Amino acid sequence: MSYKGYSVPASKLKTSYDVIVIGAGIGGLICANFLAKNGYSVLIVEQHYKPGGLCSSFRREGFTFDAGAHLFGGIGNPRSLTGTILSRLDLNLDVIPQNPLDLVHIGNETITIPADSGKYVSVLQDMFPKEAGGIARFFEDLSVINKTKAANPDHDLVKSYEMTTYYRMLGDYFTDENLKAVLSAQWGYLGLPAKKVSALTMCLMLGSYFLDGAFVIRGGSQRLPDQLAEHLLGLGGQILLAHEATHILTDDDRATGVKLKGRQTVKGRCVVSNVDAKQTFLKLLPRTCLKEDFVMNLLGYKESCSMFVTFLGLKGANKLVEGINGWHFESYSDILAQEDFFLLLASTGDSPKGQCALRILVPIFDSGHNWQEEKKAFENGIVSRLEKRCPGLGDKIVYRESASPATYYRYTRNSRGAAYGWALTPEAQGRFRLDNRTPIRNLFLTGHWTKPGTGVASAIHSGFLTAVQIMGKD
Ligand SMILES: Cc1cc2nc3c(=O)[nH]c(=O)nc-3n(C[C@H](O)[C@H](O)[C@H](O)COP(=O)(O)OP(=O)(O)OC[C@H]3O[C@@H](n4cnc5c(N)ncnc54)[C@H](O)[C@@H]3O)c2cc1C
Structure with a gap:
């Protein structure tokens, strides 16, 4: 699918907007939608050529793969907070409730979680x-x-x-x-x-x-950001794709706009950052804007793990794949003792006839890898691990590709390819997370680096919360 129609040409940007949102992740898209719905002129600036950030999908040789998120709490339940927020936007998502919720494979045992x-x-x-x-x-x-x-x-x-x-x-x-x-x-x-x-x-x-229920999106996770982007355009909002914001402009400790790569500047009464918090404060803003204790506090937070994900297209394996979805561990004690999981997820998107798509996720906690050199060997290790758990599956592979933490960084600029914003230790959750309001006047945060938490449902809550704060201020 081409996203050209979503993007306003850079030459047609207005000189000034009520709000400029940096990043078309789910947090940024939700925030922009609620502001536009309430009459604000809104521009989203996104460095990638499509919206979605860590909630996106891609197609290869007829297979649709989710790059990041696939399971969404409450998204199809109008009584949940997530469902209530989404119901105020006229989306038309085809969601599949997950029942059973999950499978956990421990050694040769499988536990079905209803x-x-x-x-x-x-x-x-x-x-x-x-x-x-x-x-x-x-x-x-x-x-x-x-x-x-x-x-x-x-x-x-x-x-x-x-x-x-x-x-x-x-x-x-x-x-x-x-x-x-x-x-x-x-x-x-x-x-x-x-x-x-x-x-x-x-x-x-x-x-x-x-x-609230757990749901996947039929056709793949990209449907959510695509529909949010289309809804925003319908409300008169604008999206500038494939353009990176390099600076947040400030005047007297107040955010006043955004500078794009290539020097063009756009003025905004408010700026919302949906991007990595270290990038926001340490790269996009002039250092002189921030007090030393704020910077020290920021440097005290630790990024969450990233992931190495192997995407497989399989021929004649639909039956084999059915029973192996879910979490795989060697033993009960490994679950508590190891910082490791092996998660197999069948795709909900299209595949060529008689074929299916599967992805394998493992967490990466350390940052000392040279992924350009190590990627192939790491992928081979994952495929061997899969073959050990599901003998015969290796022979069915007709397509394979992997994403490393470096890939996640490249596509989303989340530092170290962090999958979930800050690591969710007790000291970095709830009221200890960075606030949606920042010490810079008219600069707000939204998404998984700020309140209330991580994952797509939280990014939805965060986008809504930030929009409400901006509207409350005016
Ligand atoms: C492999 C994987 C699996 C996951 N599975 C799940 C799951 O099943 N369920 C779930 O709820 N969560 C899951 N998550 C986490 C979830 O995807 C994220 O928490 C959520 O999508 C974050 O959304 P966000 O709006 O905060 O920002 P992001 O998705 O990080 O979006 C930020 C956007 O900002 C853009 N950007 C960055 N810098 C700039 C710049 N300077 N200028 C312009 N644009 C910029 C990026 O390109 C990106 O589009 C998963 C994550 C990963 C990696």
Whole structure:
């Protein structure tokens, strides 16, 4: 698909806008839509040739692959916060509720996680009868945390787990390490294992999938940013694709516009940054705008992991792929002890007849790789790992390609190819995350580097929140 029709020619830009949004990730697109809907003149500047950032898809030889996000909490549920926000925009997304929610393969065992938390409680109580009471209590509390966290951050339960890791929280309910492992097996959705990830963030992620529903988008994740972009254009907003913002212009500690690569400048009464927070403050802004303690605080945050993703086109393997979707671990103890997962995801997009697309995701925590040199060997290692888990699948491969952290950096400018913004430790979540308002007047943040959190649903909430703050200010 060509995105030329989405982009305003640089020569036709207005000299001034009410709001300029840097980045057409989901946070930027949602924010721009709500501002445009409320009469603001809005321009999004995006360095890539298409919108979506980490929520995009691409096509190769007839296969459609999601590059990043594929599972969306609450997106097809009009009663959820995510669904409510989206319902105010006239989108026409074809979503598929995920039931079962997930498969977890541990050694030769497969645990099916039902979408209904009540049924999951029964599955777990059958597997771990001695922990039946704790399991019921844990899921009750999960629900309480999800229902009260936003409305009442001072609720006892929320407060008591604010500075705790998820693994320590599990210790208040269970003694069986295998049960703790099963309840931690989906840690990859947040990019940090149970012994490091914030308890509240993990509870909110699990809760959103169980309480609000988890959905994939038929045809691929790109449908969401494409529809948001089209909706914005319909409201009179503009998008400038394939143009990088190199500076945020300031005057007397106030953001006044954006300078594009190639020197063109565009004025804006407000600027919203949907891009990497270190890029925003340390590269796009003049350093003199920021107080030293703000910079020191910023440098204290750590990026989340990135991912190495191998995309495979497979011929005659549809049956083989059916049962292997999901999280793969060698043992229960690996889930808690290793900073590693092996996630297989079948594509929901098109494939040539009789063929199917599969991607394999592994997390990358260290930044000391030369991906240009290492990429092929790393990909070979992943395919061997797949062949070990699913003998015979290697012979069915008709197309293969991989994305490394360097690829994710190149396409999104998230530093180190971070998949989830800041690492979701207790110290970097909730009220400790960077605020949507910045110390620079008229400069706002939106997306997964700011409040409320990470992932596409949070980017949707963040975009809405930032738009409301800008409208409230005026
Ligand atoms: C492999 C992978 C799998 C994932 N799976 C899931 C999942 O299943 N579910 C889920 O909810 N989340 C998932 N995530 C996380 C999720 O995709 C992100 O948290 C979310 O999409 C972030 O959205 P955002 O709006 O904050 O910004 P981004 O998607 O990072 O978008 C930022 C945009 O800004 C642009 N940009 C950057 N710098 C500039 C500049 N100087 N000038 C102009 N434009 C610029 C970029 O090109 C990009 O388009 C996954 C991530 C990865 C990598």
